[in-house]
Amino acid sequence: MKYLCLSLLFFSGAFSFAQSSKTINQSGNPIFKGWYADPDAAIFKNKYWIYPTYSAKYREQVFLDAFSSEDLIKWQKHEHILDTAAIKWANKAMWAPAIVEKDKKYYLFFGANDIQxxxxxxGIGVAVSDKPEGPFKDHLGKPLVDKFYNGAQPIDQFVFKDKDGQYYLIYGGWRHCNIAKLNKDFTGFLPFDDGIIFKEITPEKYVEGPYMFIRNGKYYFMWSEGGWTGPDYSVAYAIGDSPFGPFKRVDKILKQDPSIATGAGHHSVIINKKNDKYYIIYHRRPLGDTDGNHRVTCIDEMHFDAEGNILPVKITNEGVKAQQLK
Incomplete structure (x- = not known):
């Protein structure tokens, strides 16, 4: 018994040391505590930032938190950077924030009320702040998008800056995705040359959660497929020559691993230009958990082949190694 106790003590110490080493050198998954989903990631002032949905019942989703890190390992929580007290027209289901910096201001786009x-x-609102950690205040006093155009529910917005400096709103639930040209102060939209405001760019099997980035002159358009409460929630992508496509679905690149987690989807991407590393930030569901709102935010590295195709992402418990921006 004495030797058994010593062995157990040694094992416990070794386990603690391993955990400590992992914490220092790798992010681990999930990367921070709490039920959080739909993460939008950004880099501001030599820090990584993540803006997720607080994953709870609709009536409890009345605020947004943010998280910042200098190395992808240690994350600082910034509580209630925005809530329904600041957005008088919002009363529930504050979802899927998307943030962008412009002219020394930070604009936080969000969905609210889950209109049917x-x-x-x-619909989709906009809040503004002088700092990435807020507090944010209502930019318009009303939704930016409050109607169903081309069948797209006004949720899951992403703000994309093109090479020419033009900002676009890309959004949509209910299996439809629109793109619209934002005006300079983000108070409305500019019509395209044909007079249309909202152009549909929905690819095959699209459900929700659009995201776009440029790599080597090509436009990578990504989205979520499947039902958000199910195990097969996942991410697929297409490649185009412009933000308008056309986008032909290439493949699914993020999905469940029954040995790790299920429901891996609704993502964003961090691009570390210093060393050309790409990280996918996404949510997933712990194994065996059937509560639809029990979602956690995770990170894994994303790679490309020689032709520029995104390779399937291996979801892990280890996450990624420390990565400084400075």
Whole structure:
């Protein structure tokens, strides 16, 4: 018994040391505590930032938190950077934030109220702050998009800056995705040359959660497929020559691993230009957990082949190694 106790003590110490080493050198997954989903990632002032949905019942989703890190390992929580007290027209389901910096201001786009028709108040809003950690205040006093155009529910917005400096809003649930040209102060939209405001760019099997980035002159358009509460929630992508496509679906690149986690989807991407590393930030569901809102935010590295195709991402418990921006 004495030797058994000593062995157990040694094992416990070794385990603690391993955990400590992992914490120092790798992010681990999930990267921070709590039920958080739909993460949007950004780099501001030599820090990584993540803006997720607080994953709870709709009536409890009345605020947004943010997280910042200098190395992808240690994350600082910034509580209630925005809540429904600041957004008078929002009362529930504050979802899927997307942030962008412009002219020394930080604009946080979000969905609220989960509207099901054009007769309800809600949709996509915009908040603004002088700092990435907020607090944010309502930029418009009303939703930016509050109607169903081309069948797209006004949720899951992403703000994309093109090579010419033009900003676009890319958004949509209910299996439809739109793109619209934002005006200079993000108070509305500019029509395209044909007079249309909202152009549909929906690829095959699209469900929600759009994301776009440019690599080697090509436009990578990514989205989520499947049902958000199910194990087969996942991410697929297409490649185009412009933000308008056309986008032909290439493949699925992020999905569940029954030995790690299920429901891996609704993502964003961090691009470390210093060393050309790409990280996919996404949410997933712990094994055996059937509560639809039990989602956690994770990170893994994303790679490309010689032709520029995104390789399937291996979801891990280890996450990624420390990566400084300075």
């Amino acid at each position: 028709s054009d007769n309800e108040v809600g």
